[in-house]
Amino acid sequence: MSYIHFDKTQLVNLNYSLDREIIRTNQSGTYTSTTIIGCNTRKYHGLLVVPQPQIDSQNHVMLSTVHETVIQHGASFNLGISKFPGNYSPRGHKYLEDFDSEPIPKLTYRVGGVLLQKELILDTNRDRLMIRYTLLDAHSPTKIRISPFLAFRSFHNLSKANTIVNKKFKKVPNGASFHLYQEYDPLFLQLSKKCEYVPAPDWYYNIEYIMERERGYDYQEDLYVPGYFEFDIEKGESVIFSAGLTEADPKTRQNAFQKEIARRIPRNNFENCLKNSAGQFLRNRDGETRVIAGYPWFGWWGRDTFVAAPGLTLTKGDSKTFLNIMDTMSKDLTGPLFPNVGSGVMTNMNSIDAPLWYFWSLQQYIIYTGDSKTIKERYLGKMKGIIDGYRAGTDFNIHVREDGLVYGGVEGIALTWMDAVTPDGPVTPRIGCPVEIQALWYNALCFYHELTGDQEIASLAEKVRDSFEREFWSIDHGYLADLVNGDEKDWAIRPNMVFATSLPYVMLNENQNDQILETVKSKLLTNRGLRSLSPDDLAYKGYYFGDQISRDNAYHNGTVWVWPMGHFVEGYIKLHGKSASNFIKKIIKGFDGVMTQYGIGTVAEIYDGDPPHRPKGAVSQAWSVAELLRMMDLTNKI
Known part of the structure; x- marks a missing residue:
């Protein structure tokens, strides 16, 4: 059994399956993303989401989804699923038998005596998605019908029915191309075998994205379905549906699909x-x-x-x-x-x-x-x-400043990583001298001196070191101020102080670093990362939810972030050496379970500050993944 697998009982339970998303990207910036049952819950979901640099710098949803229909003896069974006001229609997820991630997303449907497998893969270097349909079992002649739902819009926006859409299509080998709006690239939809394309242009109104509604955004969209592709399929046969910005050669699709699979690292x-x-x-x-x-x-x-x-x-x-x-x-x-x-x-x-x-x-x-x-x-x-x-x-x-410390900030703009801004201004303005900026500044100066031997820079670094301890360290508190601005010092317990313990060049002694790390460990450390603010603080918010303003107010006021934990781990290893190994390995192992939650096979941007620390924000975040890999590497080298 593969590492990531979902069975029928999990897939048919919408409360479970709609909370689990897949995201796959390629090297050109194209991605495909939906839930594990193929029902889009975000405006950002889509089977083919691609850059359109001739329009803007954003990604654009070209192909939103497809609804497949199995046809036998004149009876039709629609495997698709979309959310409409008050209901899900069709409810094709009820035919799902299992979902497997190895080595690519694979869904298996059972309709009576029909067992149909669906696999999705992106071309590594082209703006193209391929879906392979394999008829594993059937006891009578079988047809497959594919209805594409087209969007042709920025992934930040929603499509609405209109009269300017170009309903014309061009025939291409084993398919058709569509060019809904002039500014867009055309979309080529093709099959690896001969098929019938039946034009039947129609709008599907008020498709809903439940995650956008939950986040306080517009959540209803109209999608254009130009018609459908229909083909016969034999037991044991595989047919590939290709969606791309350039025309594909149908004869090469099977080989192209196999080559792409061979490039994948097993998610086992x-x-x-x-x-x-x-x-x-x-x-x-x-x-x-x-x-x-x-x-x-x-x-x-x-x-x-x-x-x-x-x-x-x-x-x-x-x-x-x-x-x-x-x-x-x-x-x-x-x-x-x-x-x-x-x-x-x-x-x-x-x-x-x-x-x-x-x-x-x-x-x-x-x-x-x-x-x-x-x-x-x-x-x-x-x-x-x-x-x-x-x-x-x-x-x-x-x-x-004259004392060597870095000052920054103007009203209304957030300069540090704690950068949430509401209509009232930055949630954590941090105007003045933020603690992590001084740690990074000192480290940068020392590194430059290491490379060049520049004595003036070395002297400046020493000045920074002296000023830092004087301005930020408190014997009474036993940790560092988060911000110094003139005579004002912010003693809120945040993860920013941890960088003063982890960087290649640090300014404090081992005893001070130990006190900082123990404070962080006791107040901020969770099994999903570091809280952005201590729960003891009156400004602490344990849950990240609601509309944009509500979420922004919680974003750096208690919400858990994975990436700073990499520096907590590094500081801890520097201080404790081999004796830190079991503690750190336990932290890393705690993330094993997230691979089957939220973004399947990846790590979320953030987690709730309060247990059970549910995943929130972006389903797959670069620095979350990167710092976990670096933590594993640091641990292996102890």
């Missing part, structure tokens, strides 16, 4: 699930290598890229991809700042920490490869520019 254990998931965040398009921060709705983010890149690549020995990522990102450096939210238009530079994580990421390359020469040759000038830019002062009032 926890570590392989993580490795599979890690590769899904890497996008190679137009000569650039990017890290997508999370699926389904994130683009590439500067901060997330530098935090996640080592875990996604170096832990797997893939230093080439790592350097490709850093080369791509280095071209985006503007002054001393990187784009915070990157999606093609680099106008949002409000990240005080992304440039400092850049140093850390490059350090990890040397730690894993021992190759400092490449870092000096390619990136030293960029690093110097960042240090000089911070010292000279840059946007958002980011500057180095």
